[in-house]
Amino acid sequence: xxxxxxxxIDILLxxxxxxxxxxxxxxxxxxxxxxxxxxxxxAMARFMTKATYNKVKSAISTGKKLDMKTAGMVAEAMxxxxxxxxxxxxxxxxxxxTGRTAEKHDSFxxxxxxxxxxxxxFSAKDLAQQEPDGSSFPGGGLRxxxxxxxxxxxxxxxxxxxxxxxxxxxxxxxxIFVTYSGESLDYKLPLLKSKAFLEAAALPVIxxxxxxxxxxxxxxxxxxxxxxxxxxxxxxxxxxxATGRTLLGRASSKxxxxxxxxxxxxxxxxxxxxxxxxxxxxxxxxPVRTRHNEVAPSxxxxxxxxxxxxxxxxxxxxxxxxxxxxxxxxKLKVLLHxxxxxxxxxxxxxxxxxMATDTGTNLLSPGDVPGKNLRFLTFFVNTIKxxxxxxxxxxxxxxxxxxxxxxxxxxxxxxxxxVFVGSQLTEVLENIIKGKSSQENVQKVLGLLERLPxxxxxxxxxxxxxxxxxxxxxxxxxxxxxxxxxxxxMLALNTMVGKQLNTFYDDLQKLLxxxxxxxxxxxxxxxxxxKASKNILFEGxxxxxxxxxxxxxxxxSNNPSTPDALQAFNEAKVKKLFSESGVFxxxxxxxxxxxxxxxxxxxxxxxxxxxxxxxxxxxxxxGIQQQSILAENIAALKNVGFKSSSIKAQMDxxxxxxxxxxxxxxxxxxxxxxxxxxxxxxxxxxxxxxxxIKPLMENIRTNAEIIEFYVDDNLWPxxxxxxxxxxx
Ligand code: ADP
Ligand code: MG
Numbered sequence: 001x002x003x004x005x006x007x008x009i010d011i012l013l014x015x016x017x018x019x020x021x022x023x024x025x026x027x028x029x030x031x032x033x034x035x036x037x038x039x040x041x042x043a044m045a046r047f048m049t050k051a052t053y054n055k056v057k058s059a060i061s062t063g064k065k066l067d068m069k070t071a072g073m074v075a076e077a078m079x080x081x082x083x084x085x086x087x088x089x090x091x092x093x094x095x096x097x098t099g100r101t102a103e104k105h106d107s108f109x110x111x112x113x114x115x116x117x118x119x120x121x122f123s124a125k126d127l128a129q130q131e132p133d134g135s136s137f138p139g140g141g142l143r144x145x146x147x148x149x150x151x152x153x154x155x156x157x158x159x160x161x162x163x164x165x166x167x168x169x170x171x172x173x174x175x176i177f178v179t180y181s182g183e184s185l186d187y188k189l190p191l192l193k194s195k196a197f198l199e200a201a202a203l204p205v206i207x208x209x210x211x212x213x214x215x216x217x218x219x220x221x222x223x224x225x226x227x228x229x230x231x232x233x234x235x236x237x238x239x240x241x242a243t244g245r246t247l248l249g250r251a252s253s254k255x256x257x258x259x260x261x262x263x264x265x266x267x268x269x270x271x272x273x274x275x276x277x278x279x280x281x282x283x284x285x286x287p288v289r290t291r292h293n294e295v296a297p298s299x300x301x302x303x304x305x306x307x308x309x310x311x312x313x314x315x316x317x318x319x320x321x322x323x324x325x326x327x328x329x330x331k332l333k334v335l336l337h338x339x340x341x342x343x344x345x346x347x348x349x350x351x352x353x354x355m356a357t358d359t360g361t362n363l364l365s366p367g368d369v370p371g372k373n374l375r376f377l378t379f380f381v382n383t384i385k386x387x388x389x390x391x392x393x394x395x396x397x398x399x400x401x402x403x404x405x406x407x408x409x410x411x412x413x414x415x416x417x418x419v420f421v422g423s424q425l426t427e428v429l430e431n432i433i434k435g436k437s438s439q440e441n442v443q444k445v446l447g448l449l450e451r452l453p454x455x456x457x458x459x460x461x462x463x464x465x466x467x468x469x470x471x472x473x474x475x476x477x478x479x480x481x482x483x484x485x486x487x488x489x490m491l492a493l494n495t496m497v498g499k500q501l502n503t504f505y506d507d508l509q510k511l512l513x514x515x516x517x518x519x520x521x522x523x524x525x526x527x528x529x530x531k532a533s534k535n536i537l538f539e540g541x542x543x544x545x546x547x548x549x550x551x552x553x554x555x556x557s558n559n560p561s562t563p564d565a566l567q568a569f570n571e572a573k574v575k576k577l578f579s580e581s582g583v584f585x586x587x588x589x590x591x592x593x594x595x596x597x598x599x600x601x602x603x604x605x606x607x608x609x610x611x612x613x614x615x616x617x618x619x620x621x622x623g624i625q626q627q628s629i630l631a632e633n634i635a636a637l638k639n640v641g642f643k644s645s646s647i648k649a650q651m652d653x654x655x656x657x658x659x660x661x662x663x664x665x666x667x668x669x670x671x672x673x674x675x676x677x678x679x680x681x682x683x684x685x686x687x688x689x690x691x692x693i694k695p696l697m698e699n700i701r702t703n704a705e706i707i708e709f710y711v712d713d714n715l716w717p718x719x720x721x722x723x724x725x726x727x728x
Contacts, residue, residue: 003717008236012727015331027275035285037085037162039078047077060157061215063196071154072124078160079108079122082171087162090122092130092152093172095187097138097595099485101317104132104152105170127173128154138598139185140591150185152177155192158314161284165325174314183588187487188310190583194494195309197581201498202355202379204505206363208518209375215358218494221306221474222316225347225482226323227299227335228270230727233719234333238617239610243603244337244483245402247611247697248619248704251343252721270300273330277302280322286315296345297725306352306474309494313487316349320483336483339405341721342701346406347482351489354474355379365473373446374522377432378504381526383475384419386493386500387468388533390577391417392557393496394468395479396568397489399559399596401603403481408560410543413467413479415560416551418538420466426539432527433534445523465542495583504529562600563686569593597682604689605675608697612668615704618717623661623707625715630654653710660703667700 035042044053052073059066066074082090091103108120130152139150152175160173177186184190199216206213234240239247274291281288287305294301302319306312323334339346355363363379387394395417398407406412421429431445463469467479477489504525511521535554540547551558559565568574569589578584584592634650644651674692679685708716 003715004236005717005719005723008230008232008719009723009727011232012230028279030282033279034282034287037164037283038285039081039160040285043081044077047081048073052077056156063157066156068124068128071128074156075122075124075127078127078171078173079120082122082160082162082169083108083120085162085169087169087171089168090126090171090173091163092132092154092175093163094132094152094175094177095313095317095485095487096177096185097140097187097592097599099483101321102132103170103172104130106130122171130175132177138595139179140594140598149180150177151180155188155310157192158311159285161318163284164280183585183591185591187313187485187491190588191313191487191491191494192310193583194491194498194581197583198355198494198498198501201501201505202363205378205382205501206357206375208508208522209378210357210361213357213359213361216363217356217358218309218490219306219354219356219362219474220309220312220486220490221304221352222312222486223301223303223350223352224316224319225294225299225301225349227296227340227347228273228327228332229298229335229724231328231331231333233724233727236719237724239614240333240335240340242610243607244335245340245405246342246721246724247607247614248701248708249342249718249721249724250705250708251341252725269330270298270332273327273332274300274302276329277323277326280326281319284315284318284322286319286322288319294345294347296341299345299347306354309353309490313485313490316486338400338402338481338483339409341725344721344725345411346409348406348412348478349480349482349484349486351477351480351486352471352474353477353490353493362473364470364475374519377428377445377526378522379501380421380425380470381429381432381529382500382504383497384421384536385529385533386496387417387419388536389500390492390496390574391536392559392565392568392571393492393574393577394477394489395557395559396565396596397492398477398479398481398484399562399565399600400481400484401562401600401607402483403479404560404562406481407479413465414542414548414558415479415565416542416548416556416558417467417479417536418542418547418551418556419536420463420469420539421537422463422470423539425470426537429530429534429537432523433530435523435527463539463542466538467542491583495577495581498581499577561690563597563683563690566593566596566600569596594682597686601682601685601689604693608671608675608693611697611700612671614718615664615668615700619704619707620661620664622711622715622717623657626707626711627654627657627661629712630657656706657710660706663703664700664707667696667703671696671700 044056048056052070055066055070056074058064088109089105089107091105093101093103096102106126108122110119110121111117112119131149132152155174155176158174160171163170163172174188176184176189176192178184178189195218198218202216203213206216229240237246239245278288278291287307288302289305290301290303292301293299304312304315307315320336323336327334336347338348357363364376364383366373366376395415408414428445435445467477469476469478477493480486480489507525508521511525512518516524535556538547538551548558570593575586575589578589579586630650630653634647634654637647637650671693674688674696677688679688708720
């Protein structure tokens with residue numbers, strides 16, 4: 001039997017271990033390779049004069065611009081370092097709104113003007129600014145065709161690195177991506193602005209408690225979920241190739257029902273891949289630390305030690321890229337899609353977020369010293385208030401066609417934003433709300449908190465259904481999609497918390513001016529904020545239908561679909577938040593919205609087109625072939641004298657196949673007609689996608705699964721779920 005499916009299985013089963021690299025290579029000591037491809041502190045110190053080094057360090061810590069002369073010296077040092085390591089090219093590495101990364105490669109090689117001597121060149125200008133072909137990246141309307149240029153500009157706060165692809169080595173410079181007039185076309189610039197805004201807002205607040213604190217650092221530790229699948233099987237599934245998910249396929253009978261995958265031993269082939277991937281991460285200074293199986297079969301997770309948010313985002317973007325490239329060596333494909341398989345848990349990305357002082361104090365860490373706990377409570381409660389005020393915005397930042405499959409699907413947090421804090425902290429918060437702002441109450445609340453440190457880690461990690469959970473010493477945002485740029489929710493969270501901290505500080509000054517004691521004043525403000533935002537606190541099961549009802553009563557929004565969720569970007573409150581903080585101008589915000597909306601529409605357009613192709617190329621031919629076999633059999637049986645009553649099974653199956661085939665054809669025609677229609681605007685188009693195209697795709701899928709069920713296994717041409725999920 002030879003069809004695409006069986007050829008793929010053949011390739012997989014006949015793969016020799018020789019095809020699997022690194023099987024028996026010993027793992028090197030991490031310390032011997034960590035950061036070897038990063039232009040880090042050590043490399044800078046070695047290749048720069050002391051004066052240049054100091055200038056660069058101070059520019060990084062203050063965020064001030066470097067002059068062109070110093071940039072020239074940095075470029076020279078970077079080039080020397082990179083060429084010593086064998087790099088031949090350089091690239092500006094940036095994060096367009098597609099969600100992934102892009103780079104434009106140039107050679108160091110050049111000819112001198114006039115005499116045409118060969119030189120290797122990397123100037124201050126090469127380092128500082130480039131002009132990639134901007135028109136092919138989403139701009140959301142910020143660029144008209146006559147001014148389609150986009151510019152990348154060096155971000156000195158994230159170190160340059162050498163990216164190895166096979167024998168090729170490229171010096172990559174992390175950059176922001178902007179229009180001619182400086183408007184952002186990426187995630188990095190608004191992230192950097194939001195980080196600066198938050199850190200500036202948090203500094204006077206921390207100084208209320210700790211006069212020595214000089215600087216605040218926003219931290220992020222992501223957890224990245226993903227699936228792996230054999231490359232041959234992947235190549236036999238045009239839907240996986242084109243859309244990253246299976247558009248049809250019957251759920252495997254094993255599925256995740258046995259729940260035996262989570263923390264089970266990692267299959268050796270995947271283990272070898274993960275080890276190889278980790279080594280590549282270490283070379284690039286990505287501090288990955290944990291790897292384990294996830295709930296679904298063939299699903300895994302990677303998590304690093306947390307870092308400063310800008311660096312952590314860069315590292316996650318780099319990891320997603322590395323995952324795919326390293327997988328090629330192992331004949332595996334990585335699926336970063338939020339929902340590659342129906343009826344199997346999807347993949348998310350958990351963003352663990354906090355703030356710390358430059359001396360390493362975590363601002364969201366409750367301590368055993370009472371004084372420190374008022375500090376903790378201040379940042380904790382202000383974060384809750386900020387999330388309450390801007391829950392819709394936070395929801396919008398993680399909205400996408402692919403994440404719509406997850407949020408609210410009983411496996412991932414719902415589309416309703418609530419905050420989980422654990423039972424001990426709930427008790428503390430209740431006491432704050434109830435209590436009078438007396439010195440006595442300050443002591444009581446702080447007394448309660450003293451018991452926390454031993455208990456918190458364990459008791460706060462239990463509720464896995466919460467979209468925004470406090471987990472002992474950080475908040476964990478669990479609604480982020482696995483394929484997303486972490487920066488999207490981070491830049492919103494930074495901005496809303498920054499604004500809230502500003503409000504808090506101003507409110508406090510007013511109370512202090514009236515002669516209130518600082519501790520009492522702080523506690524009374526926290527009580528006020530908590531009273532206003534307590535509706536967002538929820539400790540129960542976020543998956544339950546009761547919560548949907550309860551949340552509605554509490555007035556919390558529930559926007560399960562992307563086009564609805566994205567409307568938050570158009571709200572006056574959100575425009576004001578972003579423009580006042582300087583993170584997005586109104587024009588930039590609109591462009592951001594447009595891009596996310598267009599992305600939704602094009603995803604659904606591609607998926608529905610692909611689904612129709614799959615049906616006509618694979619599903620219907622297999623179904624029709626099965627029909628012929630049945631029809632022939634029925635005719636033959638009748639011919640030799642069987643009565644209709646004894647060929648009921650064949651007739652029944654034939655009818656079922658026939659009905660499914662006809663329905664798929666009719667629905668596919670409807671899809672074609674819908675897609676041919678023109679639309680007055682993106683909102684209208686998105687509405688059609690959501691209310692017409694998606695349900696049609698669902699119907700087609702259901703009927704395709706009926707056909708898959710009744711067609712002879714030998715005739716079925718697409719790798720089945722049981723193969724995609726269990727063969728490796
Ligand atoms: P687990 O949840 O698996 O028990 P941890 O709670 O230690 O493990 O960490 C989970 C994730 O949270 C990791 O990615 C880690 O880097 C991150 N994390 C831990 N502390 C912080 C922090 N202060 N700020 C940001 N992220 C953090
Ligand atoms: Mg987690």
